[in-house]
Structure formats: structure tokens, C-alpha cells
Amino acid sequence: MKEDMLEKIVLETIDVPSIPPVAAKVLQLVNSDYTSINQLENIISQDQSFSTRLLKIANSPYYGRGRSIDSIATAIIIIGFNSMKSLVTAASLKDLHRKSGLFEQKHWEHSLGVSIAASLLATETHMLAPEEALIGGLIHDFGKIVMNNSLPDQYRSVIDRINEENISTVVAEDEIFGFNHCNLGALIARKWKLPANLEVVVEYHHAEHYPPFEDSGYETLCQVVQVADAMCLHLGIGMQVAVDFSKIGFEQLGLTAEHFETLLKKLKEDYISQKGQLF
Numbered sequence: 001m002k003e004d005m006l007e008k009i010v011l012e013t014i015d016v017p018s019i020p021p022v023a024a025k026v027l028q029l030v031n032s033d034y035t036s037i038n039q040l041e042n043i044i045s046q047d048q049s050f051s052t053r054l055l056k057i058a059n060s061p062y063y064g065r066g067r068s069i070d071s072i073a074t075a076i077i078i079i080g081f082n083s084m085k086s087l088v089t090a091a092s093l094k095d096l097h098r099k100s101g102l103f104e105q106k107h108w109e110h111s112l113g114v115s116i117a118a119s120l121l122a123t124e125t126h127m128l129a130p131e132e133a134l135i136g137g138l139i140h141d142f143g144k145i146v147m148n149n150s151l152p153d154q155y156r157s158v159i160d161r162i163n164e165e166n167i168s169t170v171v172a173e174d175e176i177f178g179f180n181h182c183n184l185g186a187l188i189a190r191k192w193k194l195p196a197n198l199e200v201v202v203e204y205h206h207a208e209h210y211p212p213f214e215d216s217g218y219e220t221l222c223q224v225v226q227v228a229d230a231m232c233l234h235l236g237i238g239m240q241v242a243v244d245f246s247k248i249g250f251e252q253l254g255l256t257a258e259h260f261e262t263l264l265k266k267l268k269e270d271y272i273s274q275k276g277q278l279f
């Protein structure tokens with residue numbers, strides 16, 4: 001679908017959320033060559049709940065690396081400007097998950113599971129930075145939560161159709177909404193000016209073929225998240241769907257069937273031990 005057509009339909013249908021203002025400002029600042037730690041700290045500190053959330057993520061096993069980070073300035077120094085983009089994105093996504101219905105809960109568990117699975121795959125294959133995989137996994141399906149928040153009754157029909165007719169989420173969404181969580185998510189990622197790798201993974205995590213990307217790492221990120229998604233659906237982390245193992249594509253990541261089986265077991269353990277400590 002052409003981008004402006006899609007945008008028109010989406011804006012007529014969906015209440016597109018805006019990025020928290022503090023997050024927008026931080027993303028803009030970290031992209032500038034002239035930003036100081038002080039400037040970033042000032043902006044972030046003005047928003048108490050955002051600051052608290054950032055510190056929680058900064059102290060997660062992925063960033064904290066065993067030390068306790070108690071101020072925004074320390075977080076920026078230890079984590080670095082570049083990782084701030086991921087951190088701020090993760091903190092912004094949590095805002096979309098305020099509702100506490102069953103779908104929202106399952107969706108959050110799925111996102112967390114895919115996030116942990118993707119970073120596990122990145123660590124095992126050395127094809128990608130685990131942190132990039134972590135945020136890619138967390139964000140990949142965020143279009144779904146926006147559709148559900150905006151039009152819960154229609155989204156209920158999507159879920160019913162998936163269960164009753166055994167069709168894929170993307171097909172059911174396309175039929176009921178005229179667009180799906182991938183193109184909606186990518187549109188929001190562009191509006192929010194999120195980093196390009198995140199926009200790409202949101203748009204292409206269900207694609208069978210990829211367009212030529214400007215950065216070859218984008219394709220790896222999509223493949224990692226696709227495999228991580230299948231692992232969680234198979235294990236029933238968040239949602240459960242029967243997965244055709246011959247189509248998972250773990251060979252593309254250089255994994256053998258035995259290695260992949262071991263990773264499935266490890267993912268179950270990692271999910272239980274890490275889910276409370278992240279985000």
C-alpha cells in the first residue's frame with residue numbers, strides 16, 4: 001500500500017498516540033553532535049515518572065552490569081548516548097500498556113518474551129548486539145496494542161477470527177481494518193522519529209522477503225525477531241500458536257536443530273528469571 005494512502009486510512013480509523021514529549025526531546029538531542037550530558041539530564045529530570053522508569057531499565061541486567069545506577073547523569077555516562085535511544089524507546093512503549101485487560105497482559109508477556117528470546121539469539125549467534133535485539137523484540141508488535149487501545153471491539157473480532165478460522169494475524173487485521181499491525185506500527189515509528197532499525201523491524205518482522213535495506217544489519221534484526229517470535233508462540237509465552245518448525249528459519253542464523261532445541265529450553269528459564277527485572 002502507498003504510504004500516504006495508508007496514513008489517510010489510519011488517521012481516519014485509529015487514535016494514533018503521541019510519543020511522550022520528554023522522549024521526543026531526548027531522541028532529538030541524542031542525534032545532535034552538540035548535546036551535553038547536562039542538557040539531557042535537565043530534560044529527563046523534569047519528568048519524574050519517566051526518570052524512574054529509565055533508571056529501572058538502566059539497572060536491568062542488560063545495562064546495569066552489576067552496578068547500581070542511581071542518577072540520570074550516571075545512567076547517561078555508563079550507558080552512552082547511543083543506547084539512550086533504545087532506553088527512551090523502551091520507556092515510551094510502557095505507556096501504551098496501561099490498560100489491564102487479558103489481551104494487553106498477554107501482549108505484554110509476548111513482547112517481553114520475544115525481547116528476551118531475541119537477545120538470547122543475538123548472544124548465541126554473535127550476529128547482532130543483544131541490546132538492539134532486546135528493544136527490537138520489545139517493540140515488534142506494538143501496532144497491535146495501538147489497534148486494540150483505539151478500537152477494542154474490532155480488535156476482538158480479529159482475535160476471534162484468528163482462533164476460529166486459523167488465519168494469520170496480519171491477514172485477519174488486513175480484512176477487518178484494511179491495514180495491519182506492521183504497517184501501522186511503522187507509521188507510528190516514523191511519526192515518533194524512532195531509530196531506523198526499529199522502524200524496519202516493526203514493518204518487516206512478518207515479511208518473507210526484504211527490500212534492499214541501507215544497512216545489512218537491519219535484515220539480521222528482522223530475522224532474529226522473526227525466530228524469537230516463533231519461539232515464544234511455540235512455548236506459549238504470552239500467546240500460544242502452533243508453529244511449523246520447518247518454517248522458522250533458524251538455519252538462517254547459522255543454528256542447527258539441536259542448538260535451537262537447547263535455546264528453546266534456555267529461553268523458558270531466562271524468561272522466568274528475567275521477566276521481572278526488565279522494563
Ligand SMILES: [Fe+2]
Nearest residue numbers: 140141205206
Ligand atoms: Fe507481529
Ligand SMILES: [Fe+2]
Nearest residue numbers: 114140141229
Ligand atoms: Fe509477535
